[in-house]
Each structure stands twice: as C-alpha cells, then as structure tokens.
Amino acid sequence: MAASGLPPEDQLRCQICKNIFTFPVTLPCGDNLCKTCILREWDHSVHCRCPICKEEFDKRPQLQPNQDLSKMAACLKKYKAKEPCSSTQSQQKVATLGDISCDECTGLKLKAVKSCLVCLASYCETHLKPHLMTKGLKKHQLLDPVENLEARMCSYHNKPLELFCRTDQTFTCMLCTLLDHKEHDYLPLSEEAEQKRSVLRGTEETLNRMIQERRGKMQDLRHTSRLNQEAADGKAAVGLQVFTDLKQNLQTGLDELLKNIEIKQVTAERLTERLIAELGQEVKVLMQSSADVQVLSSSADHAHVLRSFSSVNNIPAMKDWSDVSVQIPLYEEMVRKAMVEAVDQLQATFKKEKAKLKEAELKRVQKFKVNLTLDPQTADPWLIVSDDGKQVRLGDFKKSVPDLPKRFNPGGGVVAQQSFGFGRFYFEVQVTDMMKYDLGVVYESINRKKKITNSQESGHWILSLRKENEYKARASHEIPLSLTHRPQRIGLFVDYEEGLVSFYDVGIAELIFSFTDCIFTERLYPFFNPGHGSRSSASLKIGQ
Incomplete structure (x- = not known):
C-alpha cells in the first residue's frame, strides 16, 4: 500500500x-x-x-x-x-513568479523543464521521466516550457497544430489539410520553422554586419574627433605663438620708443637745467654790480664817487643769450619711425606665417587626393586621350567616333570615369604650355551637346584660361581673376557637403579661387578641356 x-x-x-x-x-x-x-x-x-x-x-x-x-x-x-522531497527533487528549482510550473506537482510546485504538445502539460525533471522512458510517451513532442498549451490545439478539430499553411500563413492540424486547407501549400511546423530560422540566420548575419559597420564607423568618427581635437589644439597653439610673437615684437618696439623718447626728454631737460644754472650765475654777478652802482650813486662823498667811478661803472662781460634756446625734440618723428618699423616687422611676420599657412592648407587638402582616369567615350571628337587615361590634348583633325549620349560633341571636353556624390576629393593637373583650357567639376546631367554656358542651372564649376593670361572662374556667371603668377600645376579640391570647390596654384601653394556655399544635388565628375587654340603638343596631364 x-x-x-x-x-x-x-x-x-x-x-x-x-x-x-x-x-x-x-x-x-x-x-x-x-x-x-x-x-x-x-x-x-x-x-x-x-x-x-x-x-x-x-x-x-x-x-x-x-x-x-x-x-x-x-x-x-x-x-x-x-x-520529503527526494534528492533529485531537492536539487530542482522551485517555480517562482514568471516561471512555468510543473502541472503534475502537488503542493510545492517545481519549475517545468519541458512541455508536451500531446499531453498539453508541462513537467519538472521528476515528472518528465515517463516521457523519456516509456515507449508510448517517447513519441510525444516535447519542447521548452511554454504557457497556454491549449492555444497549440486546433480549436475546430481538437488536434495539435502540427502544420503551417503557407497560403493562409496560419497554423493547422492534420484534419485542416483535408478540409479547409485541402488545396493549400503547407509544411510541418519543424520544416517551416527551420526555413524561417535560416532566414533569421541570414537576417542576423546582415544585422551583425550592419552592427560591425556602424561600430567601425563609430570608431572612425571617434578617431576623426581625436584628430580634429589634435588639429584644433595644434593650430590654436601655433596661432597663440604667432600672436604672442607679434605682441612681443610690438611691445619691444613700444619699449624702445618710450626709452628713446625718455632719453631725448632727459637730455633736453639736463641742457635746460645747465643753461638756467649758467644764467643764474650771471644774474648774481649782475646783481652784485648793480648793488655796487646803486651804493656809489647814493654816496654824498664826492671825492669817493670820483675815485671809485672807473671801477664801479663797468658792465661785466657776459654771454650773448639772444641765440641760445633749447629745442623740443621731434617726438612725432620718433613715433612715426617706430610705427613704420613695427609695420614692416609685422608685414614680414605676416608674410612668413601666411606662407606657412598656405603650405599647410595645401598639404591638408592633398590628403584627399584621388586617382583619376579619363573616360575616352565622353571625349570630344577633336580630343585625343592617352592610352593610360592620364592625358588629353587637342588633335589635328576631328575623329570619326560614335556620337554617344555621354560624349561632349560639340563644345569640347572629357570627364573622368570616377564620380563623387559625397565627402572630399582632390586632384592635380599639369597645365604647362597651355594657352587655353577649362578645368573643374560638372554634373552628370550637364548638356554635352552644346558649349558650356553660364547659368543658374548650368551644373559646372570651372577655372578657365583664355588668350594665355586671361583667367576666369565660371559657374552661374563669370568672375575675372587677376593672377600675378602663371600656374604650371593646378590643384582642385571639393568638399561635397560644405559646397566648396577650390583651385590652387600648387607651385606657390596659393589659393586661386573658391566657389563657396554651393548646393550640390548630383554626382560630380572631374572635367577637362584643352580647348581649341592650344598647341596640339600641349596636354592636360592628371598628376600622379
């Protein structure tokens, strides 16, 4: 019992x-x-x-x-x-809030380890043993503990939902496939779930790749932030040093000016004091002679007056002070001279620091240098593109080539194979011996079947040379440029997001011109045109 x-x-x-x-x-x-x-x-x-x-x-x-x-x-x-609980049961966990408990436990409920889709019950390790050992129960479908097992039974036929109807995207039992879903496409839940797991694995791989890409981008942005901070600190230190040096130079000039003024003032003051002392001495002598004359003239002794007259009635020999004066130093001239020297020194410093800044700016944009290759299928029939795609020159005759939609004909020009729709890029072009050329960037949609004209919708930002020495910046309108130096190598820098297109004279690290506040709406193609009128031997050469 x-x-x-x-x-x-x-x-x-x-x-x-x-x-x-x-x-x-x-x-x-x-x-x-x-x-x-x-x-x-x-x-x-x-x-x-x-x-x-x-x-x-x-x-x-x-x-x-x-x-x-x-x-x-x-x-x-x-x-x-x-x-009392057996040793096995004592090692099992008691079901707590949120856990699925064993349906067979009476009294203290243990945490379920499996649920049976056939029995519609959940079991702890002890009560699961019959399903693991009894032949008839081994065929039952077990899964990790789940709630609401009744929801896994067909509400119409009271049978397990073992199939998935792909047509209706719903769970079905075996009888459903013979009745309501007879002609539908269905699979066992395990097969459909495995296919979905395969899709999920692909999705997981995609998500992991996206996560890694974004983590990499975050790392790049952090690195860029550090570089930005370092660059800002470095340039701030340079700027501070430059202005400190300028301030020190000005202070030195001011100190020297004040010292010279003081020397002039003290010298004049000492001269004045010496002259005043000398005049004072003469005044004493004259006052003594005046007193002697006054005493003698007041004497009632006629014989004394006559005897002393010759010695008293003499005016002492004195210095002629009529041309003696002390001139106020020309302090204004001293200030002017000091200012001229200060300005000259400042200009020399400015010139030196400006040269450094120009060189630093060019080196900075050169970090974004890209490798370009010309697209011969876009070249005007008069143009000859080198085999390596790095040079273009004007030919002696018009070639017979297919008039492709992307070819510049007429009007001249050729674009690179590469295009840019974001970020920054830089390239250089050798323009030695060119009498006429156009360099810049253009939209892909630019009209290639007529000459490039200036308009709001033109879609080009170009530096042009005409008549060997007439330079112009061309976009929505032309801007004449006055260059003191004829460039031999031109650098072009574009910052797509900032709307910036800048041209540099690489030889002297000088900025020629910048288009600013541009609003780009398409991809940009580097544009080259040696122009009719140039010597056929002269080429535009893309720098390596």
Whole structure:
C-alpha cells in the first residue's frame, strides 16, 4: 500500500501518461485511464480501442467517471505532497513568479523543464521521466516550457497544430489539410520553422554586419574627433605663438620708443637745467654790480664817487643769450619711425606665417587626393586621350567616333570615369604650355551637346584660361581673376557637403579661387578641356 487504506501506487497511475490519475474514467472493458489521455489517444486514432487490453469498440463509448478512483488518487497526491522531497527533487528549482510550473506537482510546485504538445502539460525533471522512458510517451513532442498549451490545439478539430499553411500563413492540424486547407501549400511546423530560422540566420548575419559597420564607423568618427581635437589644439597653439610673437615684437618696439623718447626728454631737460644754472650765475654777478652802482650813486662823498667811478661803472662781460634756446625734440618723428618699423616687422611676420599657412592648407587638402582616369567615350571628337587615361590634348583633325549620349560633341571636353556624390576629393593637373583650357567639376546631367554656358542651372564649376593670361572662374556667371603668377600645376579640391570647390596654384601653394556655399544635388565628375587654340603638343596631364 502506498498509504494507509490506499491500493498500490501503480494501480493509481494512468498507463498512458504514467502519472497519478487526473479525472479517471472507466472504459467498457473495465480499464481505467485519465479522461484527457484516452480522449487524446482516440483523437489521434482511426479506431476506438483500449490502449491496455486492445479491446476495440464499434463506436466511441460514453466514458463514466470513476469517483472512487478519483478520490483515492486525490488522497495519494495529498499524501505524496507531505512526503520529503527526494534528492533529485531537492536539487530542482522551485517555480517562482514568471516561471512555468510543473502541472503534475502537488503542493510545492517545481519549475517545468519541458512541455508536451500531446499531453498539453508541462513537467519538472521528476515528472518528465515517463516521457523519456516509456515507449508510448517517447513519441510525444516535447519542447521548452511554454504557457497556454491549449492555444497549440486546433480549436475546430481538437488536434495539435502540427502544420503551417503557407497560403493562409496560419497554423493547422492534420484534419485542416483535408478540409479547409485541402488545396493549400503547407509544411510541418519543424520544416517551416527551420526555413524561417535560416532566414533569421541570414537576417542576423546582415544585422551583425550592419552592427560591425556602424561600430567601425563609430570608431572612425571617434578617431576623426581625436584628430580634429589634435588639429584644433595644434593650430590654436601655433596661432597663440604667432600672436604672442607679434605682441612681443610690438611691445619691444613700444619699449624702445618710450626709452628713446625718455632719453631725448632727459637730455633736453639736463641742457635746460645747465643753461638756467649758467644764467643764474650771471644774474648774481649782475646783481652784485648793480648793488655796487646803486651804493656809489647814493654816496654824498664826492671825492669817493670820483675815485671809485672807473671801477664801479663797468658792465661785466657776459654771454650773448639772444641765440641760445633749447629745442623740443621731434617726438612725432620718433613715433612715426617706430610705427613704420613695427609695420614692416609685422608685414614680414605676416608674410612668413601666411606662407606657412598656405603650405599647410595645401598639404591638408592633398590628403584627399584621388586617382583619376579619363573616360575616352565622353571625349570630344577633336580630343585625343592617352592610352593610360592620364592625358588629353587637342588633335589635328576631328575623329570619326560614335556620337554617344555621354560624349561632349560639340563644345569640347572629357570627364573622368570616377564620380563623387559625397565627402572630399582632390586632384592635380599639369597645365604647362597651355594657352587655353577649362578645368573643374560638372554634373552628370550637364548638356554635352552644346558649349558650356553660364547659368543658374548650368551644373559646372570651372577655372578657365583664355588668350594665355586671361583667367576666369565660371559657374552661374563669370568672375575675372587677376593672377600675378602663371600656374604650371593646378590643384582642385571639393568638399561635397560644405559646397566648396577650390583651385590652387600648387607651385606657390596659393589659393586661386573658391566657389563657396554651393548646393550640390548630383554626382560630380572631374572635367577637362584643352580647348581649341592650344598647341596640339600641349596636354592636360592628371598628376600622379
């Protein structure tokens, strides 16, 4: 006896699920089974028979609940709930909030490890053992614990949803395929799920690649940020040093000016003091002579007056002060001279620092240098493109070539094979001995069947040379340029996002002209035109 007054435990277990009876029913043959187990068994079978004694019934019998067996099974469950957990059970986790619990545990509910789609129940490790050991239960479909197992049963035929209808994109049971989904395309859930997993794996690979690309871009941006900070700090330090030096030079000039003014002022002051002292001495002598004259003239002693007259009536020999003066120094001239020297020094410093900045700017844009190759299929019939695609010159005659839509004919010109729709790029062109040329960038949609003219919709940003020394910047309108130096090599820099197109005289690191605040709406193609009138031997050569 499993417990006082109860039959052996194996007599209280269902022979299908191997668990203690739940709602036991008695078949006409006398065998007892769980109601859910026998109904499920018959739902998956064409004939109604007892799975224990194999007795077959003509029709599905009316199942009678076995109340006595049900009460004994309930008592056994209560008795087992009071028993101490086995060592295996003690190692299992107790179901907590959010966990799926075992449906067979009574009392303390353990965490389920599997769910059965046939039994529509979830089991802990202990109650799962019959499904792993019993021949009939091994065929049941197990999966990781899930909630709401009833939702995995067909609501129309009370059978497991084992198939996936691709036509209606829904789950079906075996009977559905014979009725509502008869002509539809369907697969077992496992096959459809595996195909979806394959798609998901591809999606995961794509997502991982996108993640890596963005992480790489983040790393690049962080690196760019560091470079930007370093460049900003470096240039700020250079600027600070330049202006500190300028300030120091100005301060030195000011100190020298003030010192010279002070020297002039002190020298004049000392001269004045010396002259005043000398005049004071003479005043004393004259005052003494005046006093002697006054005393003698006031004397009543006629004989004394006559005897002393010759010695007293003499005016002392004195310096002629009529032409003596102290000139105020020309302080204005000193200030002017100091200012001229300061300006000259500043200009020399500015020229030196400007040259450094120009050279640094050119080196900066040269970092974005790209490798260009001319596209001969776009070249005007009068133009000859070298085999390596790096040179173009004016030919002696017009070639017979297919008039392709992308060919410049007439009007002259050729574009590179490469185009740019974002970022920055730079290239150089040798223009030695050229008397006429056009260099720049153009839209892909530019009209290639007529000469390039200036208009708001022209789609070109070009530096032009005419008559050997007339330079113009051409876009929506022409801008005459005054160049003091004839460029031999021209660099062209474009910042697509900033709307900037700049031309440089590479030989002297001088900016020739910049188109600013451009709004680009298409890809840009580097454009070259040696122009009619140039010597046939002169070529535009793309720098390496």
